[in-house]
Amino acid sequence: xxxxxxxxxxxxxxxxxxMTLLCAQDMNHEYMYWYRQDPGMGxxxxxxxxxxxxxxxxxxxxxxxxxxxxxxxxxxGLESAAPSQTSVYFCASITSTRGGFYNEQFFGPGxxxxxx
Amino acid sequence: xxxVTQIPAALSVPEGENLVLNCSFTDSAIYNLQWFRQDPGKxxxxxxxxxxxxxxxxxxxxxASLDKSSGRSTLYIAASQPGDSATYLCAVIRSNTGKLIFxxxxxxxxxx
Numbered sequence: 001x002x003x004x005x006x007x008x009x010x011x012x013x014x015x016x017x018x019m020t021l022l023c024a025q026d027m028n029h030e031y032m033y034w035y036r037q038d039p040g041m042g043x044x045x046x047x048x049x050x051x052x053x054x055x056x057x058x059x060x061x062x063x064x065x066x067x068x069x070x071x072x073x074x075x076x077g078l079e080s081a082a083p084s085q086t087s088v089y090f091c092a093s094i095t096s097t098r099g100g101f102y103n104e105q106f107f108g109p110g111x112x113x114x115x116x
Numbered sequence: 117x118x119x120v121t122q123i124p125a126a127l128s129v130p131e132g133e134n135l136v137l138n139c140s141f142t143d144s145a146i147y148n149l150q151w152f153r154q155d156p157g158k159x160x161x162x163x164x165x166x167x168x169x170x171x172x173x174x175x176x177x178x179x180a181s182l183d184k185s186s187g188r189s190t191l192y193i194a195a196s197q198p199g200d201s202a203t204y205l206c207a208v209i210r211s212n213t214g215k216l217i218f219x220x221x222x223x224x225x226x227x228x
Contacts, residue, residue: 031214043205043218050213058215090159094214101147101214102167105207109159 002026006091006108013081013115021076021111023091029106031094032074033058034066036087037110043090049074081115088112118143118210122219129196130227137191137222139206144184150216151180151191152205160205164191196226 007022023032034046045058049068063085065077074093078085091108094101119142129135139149148167152160164173164180166189172181179192193200203223207216 033215035216042220043207043216045215048213048215056213092216094209096214100212101209103148104162104165105150105209105214105216106162107152107160 004108025093029093120219
C-alpha cells in the first residue's frame with residue numbers, strides 16, 4: 001500500500017494563477033481532509049469529505065474549492081492564488097468503525113506552495 | 117469549541133534524559149487522541165494513537181497516556197536521543213466528521 005500520496009510536492013505560483021492539488025489514498029477510506037500548516041497557526045482544516053461525491057467546509061475554506069469524484073481521490077483547487085495561500089498543504093484520510101473514529105488518521109507527505 | 121493546548125512550546129534537554137510532553141483538551145467527548153512527530157520541512161509521522169476507552173499506549177521508548185476526565189494526555193520519552201529532536205503534535209478527534217483538532221506543538225531539542 002502506498003497510503004496517502006500528494007501531487008505535486010512543490011509548486012510556485014504567481015498571484016492570480018490557478019492550480020489543483022491531488023490527493024490519493026489506496027486504503028478505501030471514506031473520509032478525506034485537506035489541512036494547511038502555517039507558522040504560528042498550526043494545522044487548520046480547509047475542506048473535508050465524508051464520502052464519494054460529498055464535500056464540506058472546514059475552518060478556513062475561503063479561496064479554495066474541492067471535489068471528490070472518486071472515493072480514492074480528493075482534489076483541492078485554487079482558482080486565483082493569493083500570497084496568503086502560501087503554505088504547506090496536507091491531505092489525510094481515515095475510516096470509521098463502530099460508528100466512530102477510533103483508528104489512526106493517515107497523512108500525505110505534503111505540498112509546499114509558494115504564491116508570489 | 118474544542119481547543120487543544122501543548123505545554124511547553126519548546127524544550128531543550130541533554131541526551132539521555134527522560135522527558136514528558138503535555139497536551140490538554142477542553143472537551144472530554146473525544147473518539148481518540150493521536151501523537152505525531154514532525155521533522156523540519158517534513159510531513160507528519162504518526163507515533164501513537166490512544167482510543168477514548170484506553171488509558172495508555174506504548175511504542176519502544178515512547179509511552180502516551182490519556183485521562184479523558186481531566187482532559188489531559190502526556191507523551192513520555194525515555195532515554196532521549198539527539199534523533200528525537202523534532203516537533204511533537206497532539207490532536208484529538210471529537211466530532212462525527214473525523215476531523216482532527218491539533219495543538220500548536222512542542223519543539224524538542226536533545227543535545228548530545
